[in-house]
Amino acid sequence: MKIQEIAKLADVSTATVSRVFSHHPNVKKEVADHVLAVARQYNYRPRLSGKQRNIVIISPYKQIYPAAEFVEMVSGELIQELSDRRYRIEIIPHDNLDRLNGISFCGAIGIGINPPEKWDEWYGVPLVIVDKIPEKKVPGVGFVHSDEIQGMELAVSHLAKSGCRKIGALIHGTLDSGNVMIRQKGLLNSLKKHCSSVSASQIRICTPETFFEEMGKLLQMGIDGVFCGGGGNFGGIAAYCLSLYGKKIPDEIRLISSERHRISRYCIPAQTTITQDYQKLASETIALLEQMIHGDKVPLEIVLPYSLIARDST
Numbered sequence: 001m002k003i004q005e006i007a008k009l010a011d012v013s014t015a016t017v018s019r020v021f022s023h024h025p026n027v028k029k030e031v032a033d034h035v036l037a038v039a040r041q042y043n044y045r046p047r048l049s050g051k052q053r054n055i056v057i058i059s060p061y062k063q064i065y066p067a068a069e070f071v072e073m074v075s076g077e078l079i080q081e082l083s084d085r086r087y088r089i090e091i092i093p094h095d096n097l098d099r100l101n102g103i104s105f106c107g108a109i110g111i112g113i114n115p116p117e118k119w120d121e122w123y124g125v126p127l128v129i130v131d132k133i134p135e136k137k138v139p140g141v142g143f144v145h146s147d148e149i150q151g152m153e154l155a156v157s158h159l160a161k162s163g164c165r166k167i168g169a170l171i172h173g174t175l176d177s178g179n180v181m182i183r184q185k186g187l188l189n190s191l192k193k194h195c196s197s198v199s200a201s202q203i204r205i206c207t208p209e210t211f212f213e214e215m216g217k218l219l220q221m222g223i224d225g226v227f228c229g230g231g232g233n234f235g236g237i238a239a240y241c242l243s244l245y246g247k248k249i250p251d252e253i254r255l256i257s258s259e260r261h262r263i264s265r266y267c268i269p270a271q272t273t274i275t276q277d278y279q280k281l282a283s284e285t286i287a288l289l290e291q292m293i294h295g296d297k298v299p300l301e302i303v304l305p306y307s308l309i310a311r312d313s314t
Helices: 001-009 012-023 029-039 070-085 096-103 119-123 147-161 179-194 213-220 234-244 279-293
Strands: 053-061 089-091 107-111 126-132 140-145 167-172 203-206 223-227 254-258 274-275 301-302 308-309
Touching: 001 029, 001 167, 012 029, 012 107, 029 096, 053 096, 053 301, 070 089, 070 223, 070 279, 089 096, 089 140, 107 279, 119 167, 126 279, 126 301, 140 147, 140 213, 140 279, 147 179, 147 274, 167 179, 167 213, 167 234, 203 213, 213 234, 223 234, 234 254, 279 301
Parallel strands: 053 089, 053 107, 107 126, 126 140, 140 301, 167 203, 167 223, 223 254, 254 274
Antiparallel strands: 274 308
């Protein structure tokens, strides 16, 4: 289908359709909306200019992805890397994708989101999602994420090597958010591998509001090591919570948390953490996006390892 056919179907001039697709400021919103609706109805996608340098970053909204610190850290790396490569950047929230209709862009990066339905059909540009494990292949969508199973094994094995015999875990989030279910599975497998007696109740999924109660349940089970992972400052909250329960770190209980650059090393004692490589996540995401923009045939899932930062809490 050609642009002239879209113009005829929309009952406007070819010049008007061209202005709509190039997001000309002098086109009335109702006219642009009408033309775009017609184009979608007939699955028409305008050709992108090879000089197009606009990238959209789609950020998650708090209700589905509460890990604000992760979003800040990976967004900072993405923005720096995109700026270094001379891209222009537009940031929009996941719950306001209608704004994409008024933006000219050659690719998009989503943080921790589920792929929007019919992304490739509606927008015709590649999307790479960072920090989300794909449930299935999605046309036009790639994924870059850390190895959650390996990360959970890293934390549990370090606690076991530190002398812990009964290990518990608190995961930030809900079963339908982020990668919580994958982490839960990885932790349970690792506990079975390294501990003699294990029950599923040693892994608690919670929010900051329920954290103290869930930590209390773990302590009643007699744990001597705990991993507090996922979003939020769970490491700092855990240290405070354990002090209120009268537990000394690491003498009475050993603690591993997810790395928080501005917090973890400054806790007393400094916290052992597992961490994603945020710079690598950003660079691999942008490299994959560029390859997809150029039409290269590449693997659409990239998995990166966690690393452990050993400090005084273990």
